[in-house]
Amino acid sequence: MSGVLIRALRRVKIQSGRSWSQIIKTLIMLLKRVLGNDQVSELLRFIFLGTIVETGRVVGAKVVSTVNSFFLVKASFKQGELSYEWVSAYIDHHKVWNRSRTFRVVARNAEKMANRDLAISAVDGYPDAVYEPSNSEPELFHWRGKHWITISKDEKEGASSLTLQVWSRNRTVLDEFVQEARTFYRTSPQPPPKQDYDWSQSLIVGHFNQADFSYDWVLDYLQSENVMADANEFTISTKQTDAGWNREDVKQLVRYVPSSNTKQRLHWRDHWMQVEFVIGYEDGNGRTSGGSINIMLHSCDKAVLGQFIEAARVHYTHASISRVTVHLTDNYGSWARAVTKNRRAFSTLILPGGIKELLLADAKEFLASEEWYTFAGVPHRRGYLLYGEPGTGKSSTIHALAGELGLEIYFLSLAAPGIDDYTLGRLIRDTPSRCILLIEDIDCAFPSREEDDDDEPLLDAKENPIPKEPIPPRSQVTLAGLLNVLDSVASEEGRLTFATTNHIEQLDPALIRPGRMDLKIQYGLATTEQLEQMFDRFYPYSEEALPELGASIGCYFAPTTGERLSVEVLAGLAKAFAAAIPAGRYSIAQLQGYLLSSKNDPQGALAGVGAWMEAQEKEKREMGELKRRRRKEAALRRAAEAAADREVEAESENENANANGHIDEAVAGTTEVAATEQP
């Protein structure tokens, strides 16, 4: 074709100076010649037809779009939006995609699926084949039998979208559709899908940190609600301190603990919620901290979160009636997760007359008189110091009292790692009002404490007393820091502070003055009265006990005759037992250990007590001997080391002196040489 054009152009000669009419004529003539060519005219016909078709298509599309916008209402829903979940769940429920002929086959546990039609369920404990429609073609949905809706889905990893075209001029159909999808989603008994999106814009999200007490309430409550019922990812633990999540298996050896960042759904009082467990890190003592529970409520009513927290708190408090909660610190100076112990009945304490009653009455009176304290301008706090021999019941009293008063214990060891003046202050501020703050072995914290109560000075080979080794400070807490905390405003909120020590004489008087330690109670070794009470407690008599079942609580037999021991015989044995043991010689803990060895044989217990005491005395003597020997060896070693150090020092002094002498001599020699060399 280009050849034809070139030939035609060659025939035309355009000379300068010709008029425009001649040029036009020439061009027309040229055009005629070109058009006269068959190939050119064919080409032009194609161009013309193409233009008509394209124009028709554009006009048609314009008309369709105008008609669409006139007769259709369009809406799109993006993944990550709650509205997308409503519509997705709703159209899944109406099996809109079930007509699809394109599937993605996945392996799932179909038992809990909302749309089970799409699963080939084998019920053999193995995952089922589940058909997920992966339709890119729009589907026509005849909604409510009268409205046509075209639904198309654009599937993209994490960014899918749905587009709806409602065949109606009226937007109210779309409104009704969305409203119905929303209601369906909200009231559906099916759990909503697990979500990774940040929906804090539309839903209420609550974070409960492990360091906060609400964490314990929520954790306890969720356990009781069996929130892990449909979980399938666990960490298996045999530690009793780990929270077990299988409600029926509380006492099982193996515990199922949520794995890191597990998400669960829970239907709570008509609201769905997503519960996420973020597992903390374990410190050197095997305690975890830094974990949290995040709860996303399918509601945007903050009151629902409030109701949930209140329900958790009430449940926790109620459950605590039969147990005592003890909060412990972690390695970073924060309160870590609490442990709970069965409550100890106050009546099981064996203390000399009146002490229990005095303590209980004092604590109750204190807790009940907050107003009076405010009125009198006296800080509302009370300190108790329980001191005395080990194993005499100091800690047991505090635990029993906490159970009796329904208070939680915040246990502080001043020598624990991570506890210094600063963290101590923070810990105290973080405890709630109305609790028991327990500082055990308060004397351990300060350097004044001596390891040994044997005051007899040790002598070296020349009978000179050997100085005692200074004991390094065990705690980073200073006395001033502790006093500050005990006097702080944070301690004035109805807190009972209990401190225990075996060495009251080593405590600074400032620490135990009234106002800091208001009531001091001495715990001594077992008195005759306590011994008798203890025997009674170990071997009670019960009318209800069935002798035919053999020895049991409340029913004992004489090993020789096989006769059941009457209440009078048991009382006589108790008196004889108390009389056989010298008062103020053994602690209740020691005697408890002995009696446990003949739990069902009170006569045997009485008969064997003499031998037991002998063994105790022998052991005590041997222990005393061993301790003295060790101390002596250590002292001699220290003395030998000190002597060796002195020797080394003396030697080095000698060497220095000698070296200085040589240098002086050398210097003198040089002078001499220099003098002789002079001319």
Ligand SMILES: Nc1ncnc2c1ncn2[C@@H]1O[C@H](COP(=O)(O)OP(=O)(O)OP(=O)(O)O)[C@@H](O)[C@H]1O
């Ligand atoms: N007075 C008591 N009444 C009842 N049980 C007691 C008594 N004293 C000791 N026990 C028992 O002895 C064991 C140790 O008691 P506990 O820990 O209360 O003694 P403690 O005085 O606090 O000892 P430590 O000073 O060594 O801490 C516990 O099992 C407790 O049941």
